Amino acid sequence: MSYFKLKEPPRREDRLQACIAHGAALGDLATRRLQCCLPNSERRFTQNSICLLLPALGTMNSIPNSVVLMHGGLGCGSSCHGGNAGVRSGNNHRWGVVKDGTWLSTGLTEADVISGGEPKLAEAIIAADRRYRPSVIFVVASCVPGIIGDDVDGVVEQVQPAVEAKLLPVHCEGFKTKIWATAYDAVYHAIGRTLLPEAGFIADKKSGKTVNLMNMSSMGRVDEVELERLLRELELAVNIFPVFSDPGAMQRMAAADLSISTCPTHDDYMLNHLQEKYQVPFIIRHMPIGIENTGKWLQDVAEFFGLGAKATAIIKQEEAELAAALAPLKPMFKGKKAFVSAGEFRALSTAILLAELGFEVVGVRAFHHDEFADIEYEKLLRITGTDYPLNIANCQPFEEANLLRKIQPDVFLGHMNGNSTAAKMGIATHVIYNTGLHYVGYRGAYELARRLYRQLKNPRFNGNISKYVKLPYQESWYRQDPFKYIETAGGDLE
Structure with a gap:
């Protein structure tokens, strides 16, 4: 049976046997292929995580003539304030129009948790349709309705005849999965069930x-x-x-x-x-x-x-044109050590690019692992060697800080909200993803190299930060194995 016949997509732990906990040398993949990284692997201590609602909102808010209606507590929409900058710039880059995303919340209260939030959701859908006249309304289930048992799909089915917009229920109950990438499945699930035609139509x-x-x-x-x-x-x-x-x-x-x-x-x-x-x-x-x-x-x-x-x-x-353009930049990169942290495919492909530019890749952290990355690990092993650490972690900055202290890279590439640990340690940092910058294709390879050249030519900013900021970890932690808290599915330590 197709997953799209279900009301919501399966967890990636079940569909792809994805995992979030692994720490070892990259070379271990040659024989183990991440077999110790099992779907139920975890840590005895965990510092933070990523909610799947965050990447889902980034996509939904970008859809033109749409409203994102979050069913849950008001705070679940807070990330939309920061993410709106990407929506505005994306609209401007494509059509020359600076336009905000439109998101609303049912703002469930303690009383709603006790009595149920379905009536409030139905009213909010009708109000959003009448106020904004959108083409679609994404009706997003966050943790609270999932816990109290609100039937979001049932409300959508009941209200759809009363509104002009197409209603797309999106299930982002964060407690159901630890693999944040399930968010992409949730959004695609809603689009595939509602906005695509019947089979054979075209x-x-x-x-x-x-x-x-x-x-x-x-x-x-x-x-x-x-x-x-x-x-x-x-x-x-x-x-x-x-x-x-x-x-x-x-x-x-x-x-x-x-x-x-x-x-x-x-x-x-x-x-x-x-x-x-x-x-x-x-x-x-x-x-x-x-x-x-x-x-x-x-x-x-x-x-x-x-x-x-x-x-x-x-x-x-x-490739010939790119080689000529990179020639003046590559001497700067020779002997420089780089650490990469991002979603799995982006981290691995960027690490391969850094090796192509002449960097020594000394560490990789991926936010999760599933089967699609096996081919990228094989490329990375071939290009960069086997004796540096690979960390599968949904953030966990305490592991990152330990690794960075031991490795001492010259540059750290991470997401916009994930560079602070390295910066506070005096390491030059560069954002691994920004919608206004080039990363992809031949142009992306050159532009990333050009930005890293400038960053490494004058890395003093983060060096000055490190003089006045101290991370909250004791020296005893830096002397320990960074992966000591990772457990396998059977409960044993790595």
């Missing part, structure tokens, strides 16, 4: 040269432009879904000739659905970050359309 509309370029918050507009440029060199028409995509246009996903993932962590759930229901094949092997990965990504697409020779010529020319 099977005769395929053009023979149209691709779905999937962007579930994998990149900003500048990176979309880079990949569009490369695909159009192959004379392919490009549809980009789902961020900043008009709800009415999402039906075009079902009419494409091929779907292309830009991040396997994000896309497999929807791509399998498009293939099963609409016979749209897909490619989900590489993330186009880095020189080798970009070439492999483009070559795979070209081979599907019988354009392999043309892609080979494009890749040869692009």
Whole structure:
């Protein structure tokens, strides 16, 4: 049975056997292939985590002419204030219009927890429809309705005839899963069940040269432009879904000739659905970050359309131009040590790019692990060696601080809200994802190198911070094994 026949997607712990707890040398993968990283592995001590509501909101708030209605406590929407900057810039980059996302909350109180919040949700849906006249309303279930048993899908089914907007229930009850990437499945689940056509509806509309370029918050507009440029060199028409995509246009996903993932962590759930229901094949092997990965990504697409020779010529020319542009920058990187922390595929593909630029990769932390990254670990082993630590962790800055003290990298690449530990230790930091900066394709490789060159040329800022800020860990912790609190599913320590 298709997962899309269910009211909500399964947990990634169940669907992909994903895990969040592992610590060992990268070389252990050659024989163990993360077998000790089991779905129920955990830590005896955990410092923090990531709620799946956060990445889900980043996508939903980007959809034009939509309202995001969160059913839960008022605080569950607080991240929308910071995330709105990405919505405004994304709209501006695409259409020259600075427009905010629209999000509301049912603001459940203690009384609602006792008596139930379904009536309040029904009223909020009707009010949002009448006030904003959106095309779609994402009705988001957070932790509270999941705990008290509110039937969000039932309310949506009951209220739908009374409103003009299409209602998309999205299940983001954070307590149900520790794998934050389940958020992408939740959003795709809602889109696939509500905004796509019936099977066979547009099977005769395929053009023979149209691709779905999937962007579930994998990149900003500048990176979309880079990949569009490369695909159009192959004379392919490009549809980009789902961020900043008009709800009415999402039906075009079902009419494409091929779907292309830009991040396997994000896309497999929807791509399998498009293939099963609409016979749209897909490619989900590489993330186009880095020189080798970009070439492999483009070559795979070209081979599907019988354009392999043309892609080979494009890749040869692009790599030659990039090599010339990187030549003045690469001497700065020789001997410099780099540590990378991000979502699994982004961390691994960026680590490979850093090695291509001449850095010595000395540590990688991925927020979770599942089967799609096996091929990336094999590339990383081949390119960088085996004797540095790999940490699978949903944040856990205490492990990060311990590793950084032991490794002493020259530069740390992490997310915007994940660079503070390294910065306070005096390590130069660079953001690994920002919607306004280039990271993807050949242009992304050059622009990242250019920014790192400037960062390493003058790293004093974080050095000065470290003189006046002290992390809250005792010296005894830095002398211990950073992975001492990780347990396997059987309860034994790693």
